[in-house]
Amino acid sequence: MSVEIASESSAADIVSYFHRKAGRYDEVDQQVYWRLSDELLWSTLSGGFLDELPPDFTFLDAGGGTGRWTQRVLDAYPRARGVLVDLSPDMLAVAGTKRTGSRAERMELVQGDLGDLPAAVRDRRFDVIWNFHNVIGFVPDPAAVLSALAGLLSEDGVLVTLAPNRYHGVYFNLATGRLDAARRAAETGVSTFTDDMPPLRLFTPDELTSLYAEAGCRVDVLTGFPCAVYPARQETQLDGSSPAVADLLGDPAVFADVLAIEKQLAKAPDVAARGNNIFVAGRRRPS
Ligand SMILES: C[S@@+](CC[C@H](N)C(=O)[O-])C[C@H]1O[C@@H](n2cnc3c(N)ncnc32)[C@H](O)[C@@H]1O
Numbered sequence: 001m002s003v004e005i006a007s008e009s010s011a012a013d014i015v016s017y018f019h020r021k022a023g024r025y026d027e028v029d030q031q032v033y034w035r036l037s038d039e040l041l042w043s044t045l046s047g048g049f050l051d052e053l054p055p056d057f058t059f060l061d062a063g064g065g066t067g068r069w070t071q072r073v074l075d076a077y078p079r080a081r082g083v084l085v086d087l088s089p090d091m092l093a094v095a096g097t098k099r100t101g102s103r104a105e106r107m108e109l110v111q112g113d114l115g116d117l118p119a120a121v122r123d124r125r126f127d128v129i130w131n132f133h134n135v136i137g138f139v140p141d142p143a144a145v146l147s148a149l150a151g152l153l154s155e156d157g158v159l160v161t162l163a164p165n166r167y168h169g170v171y172f173n174l175a176t177g178r179l180d181a182a183r184r185a186a187e188t189g190v191s192t193f194t195d196d197m198p199p200l201r202l203f204t205p206d207e208l209t210s211l212y213a214e215a216g217c218r219v220d221v222l223t224g225f226p227c228a229v230y231p232a233r234q235e236t237q238l239d240g241s242s243p244a245v246a247d248l249l250g251d252p253a254v255f256a257d258v259l260a261i262e263k264q265l266a267k268a269p270d271v272a273a274r275g276n277n278i279f280v281a282g283r284r285r286p287s
Contacts, residue, residue: 008190008198008199008201009138009140009198009199009200010140011087011113013198014087014088014138014198015087015088015089015090017196017197017198018065018087018088018090018091019088019090020196021090021091021238022066022088022090022091022093022094023090023094024238024239025065025066025091025094025238026066026068026094027238027239028238029068030239031235031239031240031241032241032245032246032249032250032255033226033229033231033235033241033242033245033249034235035249035255036226036229036249036255036258036259036262037225037226037276037277039259040225040226040259040262040263040266041132041162041225041279042072043263044221044223044266044279044281045073045160046076048221049128049158049220049281050073050076050077050128053127053128054127055077055079055080056079056080056081057077057080057081057127057128058080058081058082058083058124058125058126058127058128058154059073059080059081059082059083059126059127059128059129059130060082060083060084060085060121060126060128060129060130060149060152061073061082061083061084061085061130061132062085062114062129062130062131062135062145062149063085063086063087063114063131063132063135063136063138063139064084064085064086064095064132065086065088065091065094065095065133066091066094066095066098067084067094067095067098067107067109069130069132070082070084070095070098070107071098071103071107074102074103074106074107075103078102080106081106081107081108082106082107082108083108083109083110083120083121083124083126084107084108084109084110085110085111085112085114085117085118085120085121086109086110086111086112087111087112087113087114089111092109092111095107095109096109108120114131114135114139114145114148114149115139115140115141115144115145117148117152121152122152124152125152125153125154125157126152126153126154126157127153127154127157127158128157128158128159128160129149129150129152129153129157129158129159129160130159130160130161130162131145131149131160131161131162131163132160132161132162133162133277134163134164134200136161136163136201136203137163137164137200137201137202137203138198138200138201142201142203142211143211143214143215146159146161146211146212146214146215146217147214147215147216149215150215150216150217150284153283153284155284156283156284157283157284158220158281158282158283159212159215159217159281159282159283159284160279160280160281161208161278161279161280161281162277162278162279163202163203163208163277163278163280164200164201164202164203164276164277164278165202165203165204165224165272165273165274165275165276165277165278166185166186166189166202166203166204166207167204167273167274168202168230168274168275168276168277169181169182169185169191169193169202170182170185170186171230172193172230172231172276173185173191173193175230175232176232176233178192181193185202189201189202189203189204189207190202193236194236194237203278204273204278205222205224205272205273205278208222208278208280209222209280212280212282216284216285216287217282217283217284217285218282218283218284218285219280219281219282220281220282220283221279221280221281221282222269222272222278222279222280223266223267223268223269223271223272223275223278223279224266224271224272224273224274224275224276224277224278224279225262225265225266225271225275225276225277225279226262226275226276227262227265227266227271227274227275227276228258228261228262228265229245229248229249229258229262230276231245231276232244232245266279
């Protein structure tokens with residue numbers, strides 16, 4: 001089955017948007033909501049299938065931006081090596097500042113468009129390939145990009161996607177008084193969360209399952225998170241926290257409790273439809 005899914009943003013829109021964001025992008029690490037989200041993502045990666053790979057595994061961080069995930073994986077897995085591909089020279093410049101110490105020789109940066117895989121990666125194979133946080137929603141043809149990425153997997157390699165959830169996009173926009181954006185998310189699946197961002201394709205769990213099938217991959221894990229705590233307007237900015245989220249998660253003991261609740265819920269596949277983001281991991285089907 002072919003999935004008719006397209007985004008609406010041009011490469012120039014994306015480069016311009018991340019030109020404005022890149023310098024402060026990593027400040028997201030200080031927002032308590034995103035720390036919760038990152039811990040959930042990390043717990044599905046580390047302790048999960050990353051630990052099952054050979055210690056010297058190779059990875060491709062597709063749309064890796066400032067290298068937050070490349071850095072975290074290289075630091076946790078000291079024999080792993082990775083390539084980060086991104087369209088934005090500004091995001092890559094920040095990633096370049098992390099190519100230091102024991103990471104320097106294991107971290108390769110490539111500027112390029114995932115819609116037309118750069119020559120530096122086209123003929124290589126990777127044990128794990130991930131695209132995190134809206135990457136697949138910004139590319140013009142998500143099906144083609146996922147298929148191209150799946151084609152770069154080594155035998156038994158894993159393709160991991162963290163994609164924005166269409167149902168959450170409807171809720172979030174209604175909760176923040178953006179009725180037109182909520183309607184667009186519901187009717188077309190392409191919308192925004194803020195007035196200054198390029199249009200983003202949002203996904204349902206079924207759409208992602210179909211996209212994986214079209215890319216020749218089975219789905220091993222499908223879930224969604226965070227699903228018990230939702231972001232408010234402040235969490236879509238580079239700094240600040242909404243009072244409700246800060247009040248709840250600001251206490252480290254409560255943060256730990258909420259994290260445990262989220263981890264418990266994330267074990268149920270049907271929670272995917274409630275997550276802010278949908279997480280999918282799967283391997284290529286043998287040909
Ligand atoms: C929201 S950021 C996420 C960055 C990183 N994955 C993370 O989780 O921190 C989305 C990234 O996707 C990149 N991107 C969007 N469209 C792209 C494309 N067609 N090819 C390569 N990178 C792209 C942007 O430049 C940006 O760095």
